[in-house]
Amino acid sequence: MTMQRRPTRPLVVLVAIAAITALAVAAFVVVTRPITSAADTIAKASPAPNIVGTSLDGQSIDLASLRGRPVLINFWGPTCEPCRLEMPLLAKKATEHAASGLVILGVLMGDPPDLARPFAAEFGGAWQTVIDPDGAIKRAYHVLNRPQSYFVDGDGILRSIQIGYLTDADFERQLALISPGS
Numbered sequence: 001m002t003m004q005r006r007p008t009r010p011l012v013v014l015v016a017i018a019a020i021t022a023l024a025v026a027a028f029v030v031v032t033r034p035i036t037s038a039a040d041t042i043a044k045a046s047p048a049p050n051i052v053g054t055s056l057d058g059q060s061i062d063l064a065s066l067r068g069r070p071v072l073i074n075f076w077g078p079t080c081e082p083c084r085l086e087m088p089l090l091a092k093k094a095t096e097h098a099a100s101g102l103v104i105l106g107v108l109m110g111d112p113p114d115l116a117r118p119f120a121a122e123f124g125g126a127w128q129t130v131i132d133p134d135g136a137i138k139r140a141y142h143v144l145n146r147p148q149s150y151f152v153d154g155d156g157i158l159r160s161i162q163i164g165y166l167t168d169a170d171f172e173r174q175l176a177l178i179s180p181g182s
Contacts, residue, residue, distance in 0.1 A: 042142045044159060048073070048152040049140035051105065053130040056113050056120065061105070061130045064156070069101040070179040073150040075138065076129075077111035078119035080146040086165040091124030093171050100179050101154075105130065107137050109146055153178040 042049075051063040051073070063071065074090060076083040094104050106129030108116050113131055120129065132138055141150060144163055151160040151174045159177040162170055 042158065042161070044161065046158055047156050048150060048158045049137075051107065051130055051137055051140075053132065053137070055128045055130055056108065056117055057128075059128065061128055063105065063152075066103050066105070067156050068154045069103050070154055070175070071103045071105055071152040072175075072178075073105050073107060073141070073152060075107045075109045075141070075143045075146055075148045076125075077109050077146050078115040079111050082165040083147050084123065086147050087120070087123035087125050089166060089168060089171065091126065093175075094127060097175065097179070102175070102179060103127070107132050107141075109135075109138055109143065149174075151175065151178045 048063065048071075051061065053061050055061050063073075072090075074086075076087070090104055094102065104127040106120075106125060106127060108129050108131050116129065120126070130137065141148075147165050149162040149166060150158055151162075153159050160174040162174060166174075
């Protein structure tokens with residue numbers, strides 16, 4: 001007659017605790033899963049959410065008034081290090097593509113206007129930037145982080161999303177989606 005050994009009580013308790021912990025972690029990850037792509041939350045080829053607000057220089061801004069022109073909406077802030085890399089490129093591209101009607105519309109995200117004004121001047125960001133004090137625009141566009149850009153065609157349709165700073169090649173590739181003949 002062979003006797004089987006039963007697991008000791010501490011081992012059973014440890015296995016049970018490990019299993020419960022693994023289930024709790026898995027449930028937490030599923031429930032709090034971060035959005036990893038703006039495409040998961042805002043559909044390309046759909047109308048871009050309207051942006052209405054006040055610019056850094058006190059002017060009224062309404063995205064709908066820009067219909068008929070290609071628009072690059074760029075979420076940025078002066079404390080964003082990648083924005084320091086991107087802002088001079090955007091300034092250069094704004095000049096290069098001005099004849100095609102390209103409009104760059106900035107959205108200040110996460111920083112006060114008093115920091116944004118000198119930053120924009122230093123890095124050549126002469127386009128209008130709307131202030132988003134309560135984060136409503138950020139939420140409407142499901143922005144993950146700065147910088148993040150949305151390419152909207154002349155019909156107000158979102159055609160492309162860039163998470164992270166734009167390179168020259170990124171910019172030109174995505175501009176071609178919203179600007180015929182660019």
